[in-house]
Amino acid sequence: MPECRIVLRNCGIVDPASIESYRAHGGFQALRKAKQLTPDQVVQEVKRSGLRGRGGAGFPTGMKWELAARSPGEAHYVICNADEGEVGTFKDRYILQNDPYGLFEGIAIACHAIGARTAYLYLRAEYHHLLGQLLRALKETGDAELGCHIEVREGAGAYVCGEESALMESIEGKRGEARYRPPFPPNHGLWQEPTVINNVETLMNIVPIIQNGADWYKTIGSGPCPGTKAFSVTGDVERPGVYEVPFGTALAELVVDLAGAVNVKAVQVGGASGRVVPAAKLDTPLTFETVLGAGAVVVLDASRSMVELATQNVTFFAEESCGKCVPCREGNQILLHLLTTLQQRSGKEQDIDALRELSEVMMISCLCGLGQAAPNSVVDTLEHFGDEYYSMVRR
Amino acid sequence: MANEDAGLRKQPSWYFTTAEPHKSRNDLLSFIKDVQRQRNGLSSEDIHGIAVAWGVTASEVYGIATFYSYLGTGPRARNVVRVCKSTPCCLKGCDRVAAEVERVLGIADGGVQADGSFSLSTVNCIGECDRAPAITVNEDVYQGVAAADVRNILSKYGAIQGGEDARA
Amino acid sequence: MGVETDVVDIILNGKAVQAQSGTTILQAAAANGVAIPTLCFHRDLSPTGACRMCVVEVARSRTLVASCHTLVTHGMVIETHSAKVLRARKVIMELMMASHPDFCLVCDKANICEMRALSAELGVGVPRFRAKKRFYQIEENPYVIRDLSKCVLCYRCVKACKEVKGANLFSMARRGFEMKVVVDDDAALDKEVCRDCGICISHCPVGALVWRPDRFRKPTDSARTSCRPLVIKG
Numbered sequence: 001m002p003e004c005r006i007v008l009r010n011c012g013i014v015d016p017a018s019i020e021s022y023r024a025h026g027g028f029q030a031l032r033k034a035k036q037l038t039p040d041q042v043v044q045e046v047k048r049s050g051l052r053g054r055g056g057a058g059f060p061t062g063m064k065w066e067l068a069a070r071s072p073g074e075a076h077y078v079i080c081n082a083d084e085g086e087v088g089t090f091k092d093r094y095i096l097q098n099d100p101y102g103l104f105e106g107i108a109i110a111c112h113a114i115g116a117r118t119a120y121l122y123l124r125a126e127y128h129h130l131l132g133q134l135l136r137a138l139k140e141t142g143d144a145e146l147g148c149h150i151e152v153r154e155g156a157g158a159y160v161c162g163e164e165s166a167l168m169e170s171i172e173g174k175r176g177e178a179r180y181r182p183p184f185p186p187n188h189g190l191w192q193e194p195t196v197i198n199n200v201e202t203l204m205n206i207v208p209i210i211q212n213g214a215d216w217y218k219t220i221g222s223g224p225c226p227g228t229k230a231f232s233v234t235g236d237v238e239r240p241g242v243y244e245v246p247f248g249t250a251l252a253e254l255v256v257d258l259a260g261a262v263n264v265k266a267v268q269v270g271g272a273s274g275r276v277v278p279a280a281k282l283d284t285p286l287t288f289e290t291v292l293g294a295g296a297v298v299v300l301d302a303s304r305s306m307v308e309l310a311t312q313n314v315t316f317f318a319e320e321s322c323g324k325c326v327p328c329r330e331g332n333q334i335l336l337h338l339l340t341t342l343q344q345r346s347g348k349e350q351d352i353d354a355l356r357e358l359s360e361v362m363m364i365s366c367l368c369g370l371g372q373a374a375p376n377s378v379v380d381t382l383e384h385f386g387d388e389y390y391s392m393v394r395r
Numbered sequence: 396m397a398n399e400d401a402g403l404r405k406q407p408s409w410y411f412t413t414a415e416p417h418k419s420r421n422d423l424l425s426f427i428k429d430v431q432r433q434r435n436g437l438s439s440e441d442i443h444g445i446a447v448a449w450g451v452t453a454s455e456v457y458g459i460a461t462f463y464s465y466l467g468t469g470p471r472a473r474n475v476v477r478v479c480k481s482t483p484c485c486l487k488g489c490d491r492v493a494a495e496v497e498r499v500l501g502i503a504d505g506g507v508q509a510d511g512s513f514s515l516s517t518v519n520c521i522g523e524c525d526r527a528p529a530i531t532v533n534e535d536v537y538q539g540v541a542a543a544d545v546r547n548i549l550s551k552y553g554a555i556q557g558g559e560d561a562r563a
Numbered sequence: 564m565g566v567e568t569d570v571v572d573i574i575l576n577g578k579a580v581q582a583q584s585g586t587t588i589l590q591a592a593a594a595n596g597v598a599i600p601t602l603c604f605h606r607d608l609s610p611t612g613a614c615r616m617c618v619v620e621v622a623r624s625r626t627l628v629a630s631c632h633t634l635v636t637h638g639m640v641i642e643t644h645s646a647k648v649l650r651a652r653k654v655i656m657e658l659m660m661a662s663h664p665d666f667c668l669v670c671d672k673a674n675i676c677e678m679r680a681l682s683a684e685l686g687v688g689v690p691r692f693r694a695k696k697r698f699y700q701i702e703e704n705p706y707v708i709r710d711l712s713k714c715v716l717c718y719r720c721v722k723a724c725k726e727v728k729g730a731n732l733f734s735m736a737r738r739g740f741e742m743k744v745v746v747d748d749d750a751a752l753d754k755e756v757c758r759d760c761g762i763c764i765s766h767c768p769v770g771a772l773v774w775r776p777d778r779f780r781k782p783t784d785s786a787r788t789s790c791r792p793l794v795i796k797g
Contacts, residue, residue: 157465173423323742
């Protein structure tokens, strides 16, 4: 299957520094069309399209909007999550660099749909170099054109702030600790007001859906996952980069045909919190139901150690855990200790059992998605490459 | 769904107050960042100053500043070097780049040069993986860095002292 | 929308019972005679959801649910002591014990330590997991002794000071395993920084915060500057 560009439609075509260029390519037509519809009509169109959140969880976007729109509150907010911290992801950066106006238009339509006057764009600190361009583009567009005010908020270096509840805490000027849910953001979000939080890529789908209609959108992709997904492919490949393919495309097509991977041993899909797919299962279709996450695809060739991969991921989570809940704060520390012991060839077989049990408990008991997903790579590498672990046990 | 709503209608007060609506506080993060930039660090005096200005306690400001990896307390080097150590960069040899930065600057990971001109930290994914390995110096991003490039890149930010070459 | 009632029907451990709407699973279970273990929860304080000790199984939920901050809803099917739940609680306790000092014998609060009681209840003996422990200097002021090596980061002192006393002396700082309760900009708790009401001490579930045994002794002249007699102010 070749690439299919919906989200990246303007990348490389529109001059990201010129609003005139964006207008010349049909910019803001969808927003004008949306403004002629009632907010509820917009929500229903998005709902009918079957669009699902691209941040990783795949929650139906239209339903999220509907919940927020119907939720009473003094003010409603839209937050665009540009805290793209997942290891190996840069598709949002690519979009922000190449199509800022398209994103603003999507945000503006979301604001119209849920009755928000203010939207926040939460930009991760690591992307500070994009700030100047974004602010220039925002100023050039103006609130009048958008019908809402978009404020850029910068993060300060915390992966957990990509998690929606921690992100809101951060915008509120606090430590980015996860909140417990319920209450969910569409009911009580930012400052306890109804809030819609969407990933950059999710919002990039809004303009084409409004322009071409939900029926058109549903023809792309596969069944419960309509549309396309942008993937950031890195690791042992010839052509790393951002690729956009329809849902349901086989993993092999993405990493081998498009990105040029050779001698694949495993592919980690979804970054540090993602699943590890062994080479034998490269025909896995890419959908929310199989593997996906935020779309980070890291290819590992035959020379790579899977225990090392798991150790790296767990190290990442030990550093990025907010520390609020016990299973994540202490659990990642212990996982790391067990993995290091194994790598130093001083581990025992019970340590592998402990890895397994601890991972299972963390996945069901942590407060937020970060902790629940942290042991994913340990579980998967244990399942598919268990021999590597057992070969490290001290005999 | 309908029944759930009926159940949720009588909510206890704490249900809403997980976060108190301090709307005025919402710029605190960028404010701390600005203070840190202007004063080259965050001293105890700065923390107390921010606390008074924003009507929060010093412990809260300290708590926020130490939570985020781009904030932090104490003095800050004039040039902050960050080397990405996440998997995609690692697969492309970020270890060699980090070792070269350590060698050139004469400091270890997390260290600051004695004269405060450079600091080095290895960080998690900075989203420049398409051309790994990547490093940042202050707000500039360098992709596809080879160990041989390190000295050239760093010398753009001022004279390098204290490295292995200087001692030799 | 549905019928507005004050009572919801739930199924608790296989038994159909009723619960007040707007109560948490924890409260509803207690009202029906089922005790769920807790650690970071305290009845005086708003729920935190940090220790995950009170997790329960709720039908159709992907993960376990912390009962201290989840409200009951109509038709909820809850298992508070299933094998899955008990295993999770046990592992969580083992995790907490792994970084906790092994000095129960000489701990001032050993007899009233909630963590010790809970680990006995859950059948956690010598913990399986061994990793690094936290080491901090013991801090003393005229009234309080604080040993953060024993702290389980339950937020109870932070919340008690803020929500009950309205003083907001403490805050959490740093993140992950390095997380720590701080006063001021990480100053030692070695002077009178508050009115020493002791609310943080009585809310601390472990031996991290204890009264200083000699706090009522008459100060000598030399010590008068640092240790004034306790005056109850309005």
